Amino acid sequence: xxxxxxxxxRFDDRKNEISSNMDYPPLRAFFRRLSRECGFTVSPHRFRxxxxxxxxxxxxxxxxxxxxxxxHSTPAVTLEYVESDLDKVRDMLEELDAx
Numbered sequence: 074x075x076x077x078x079x080x081x082x083r084f085d086d087r088k089n090e091i092s093s094n095m096d097y098p099p100l101r102a103f104f105r106r107l108s109r110e111c112g113f114t115v116s117p118h119r120f121r122x123x124x125x126x127x128x129x130x131x132x133x134x135x136x137x138x139x140x141x142x143x144x145h146s147t148p149a150v151t152l153e154y155v156e157s158d159l160d161k162v163r164d165m166l167e168e169l170d171a172x
Contacts, residue, residue, distance in 0.1 A: 125154035
């Protein structure tokens, strides 16, 4: 059994006890509620991309730490989760066009 990164039952005021493991139905309900409140679909998998991207944008980024946190088999898999910074891509293309 892997340690869970976060357990939603820890943040549920309706429960008097914290379960040791979180199962799928409460997680699905949480993301449905979050999606409804945000007005767009939010998924656990999307969070994995966001975490990978934000970790790799930190000044002291550590690819191995991100890989371990996300449970990926290789650093290459982790890098597949990192999203491009569109502003930086746009700036690079403008510099290339001006050259």
